[in-house]
Amino acid sequence: MQPQGIPLDAYQLVAALLFTIGLIGVLVRRSALIIFMSIELMLNAVNLSFVAFSKFHGQMDGQIFVFFVMSVAAAEVAVGLAILVAIFRNRETASVDEVHLLKG
Amino acid sequence: MTEGILFSVFSISAIVFAFGVIFRRNAVHCALHLVGVLLSLSGLFVLLNAQFIAAIQILVYAGAIMVLFLFVVMLLNVKGETPLLTPGAAKGFGFFFALIVFVELLWIVLTRGGAEGTSQPAAALPPGFGSPAEIGRILYTTWLFPFEVTSILLLIAVIGAVVLAKRKFA
Numbered sequence: 001m002q003p004q005g006i007p008l009d010a011y012q013l014v015a016a017l018l019f020t021i022g023l024i025g026v027l028v029r030r031s032a033l034i035i036f037m038s039i040e041l042m043l044n045a046v047n048l049s050f051v052a053f054s055k056f057h058g059q060m061d062g063q064i065f066v067f068f069v070m071s072v073a074a075a076e077v078a079v080g081l082a083i084l085v086a087i088f089r090n091r092e093t094a095s096v097d098e099v100h101l102l103k104g
Numbered sequence: 105m106t107e108g109i110l111f112s113v114f115s116i117s118a119i120v121f122a123f124g125v126i127f128r129r130n131a132v133h134c135a136l137h138l139v140g141v142l143l144s145l146s147g148l149f150v151l152l153n154a155q156f157i158a159a160i161q162i163l164v165y166a167g168a169i170m171v172l173f174l175f176v177v178m179l180l181n182v183k184g185e186t187p188l189l190t191p192g193a194a195k196g197f198g199f200f201f202a203l204i205v206f207v208e209l210l211w212i213v214l215t216r217g218g219a220e221g222t223s224q225p226a227a228a229l230p231p232g233f234g235s236p237a238e239i240g241r242i243l244y245t246t247w248l249f250p251f252e253v254t255s256i257l258l259l260i261a262v263i264g265a266v267v268l269a270k271r272k273f274a
Contacts, residue, residue, distance in 0.1 A: 005107060011152070016206065016209035017122075018122050022126075023201075024199065027197075034125070038126055051148075054152070054154065055153050058228075060233065066157050073169065082268035
C-alpha cells in the first residue's frame, strides 16, 4: 500500500527551478549585491532538495546537512559583504563590470 | 488534499518571489523578495516534517542574514543599475547556460538518475522526526566533529569580516 502525498519529484522540480532562477541572477545581473542574493537563492534551493530527500528516505541526516549549509551561508555572507563594503569604499561602485583590475 | 493546496501555494509563491529577486531594479525590493522566498521555503519545510529547520530558516535566514543584507544595501546606497542586466553577448550566454543547467536538472529529476524505487515518502517516519530533540541527538553524536569544525569556520568568518571591514589595512 502506498501512502498518498506529494511525490518527491514535485519538490525536486521546485528546487531545480529555484536553482536555475538563482543561476540566471548570478550570470546576468551586474550588481554584486544582487549576485550575492542569487547565491543565497541557489543555496536555499539545495536546502529544499536536502530536506525533501531526508523525508523520503526517512533519515534525518539531510536536515543536519541543511544546518551546516546555513552556517556556511552565514559565514559566506559575513565575509562577502565585508569584501563588498571594502570594494565600494575604494571604487565607489558595486557593479561587477567595473571591477576589472585583474582582467587581462 | 490540504497538503497539495499548501504545497502549490508555497512553491508558486517561492518561484514568483525568486523572479522578483533577480528582475527588480531596486536592491531593497530584491532583498524583500528574497525574504518572501525564504518564508515560502520554510512553509515547504514544515510540509516535509522539518519543523526545527523551518524555525531556524526564519530565525537565521529571514532574520539575521537578511538584516545583514538590508544593512549593507542601505549602507552602500547603491542606485538601481542601468541597464539592469549585463550588456552584450554575456547576457545571451548567461540565459543559454542557465537553460542548459535546467534541462540537465530536469533530466536528472525525471529519470531519478537511473535509481530504483518509488517517489512516495517512506511508509512510516520514525517518532520525533524533525523535532529539536532528535536533531540535537544526531548533531551531537554522529555529526559532532563537523559541528566543531563549523564553529571554527564561523570564528574565522567573524575575524575575516572585521579585518576586511576595517578602515585601513594594517
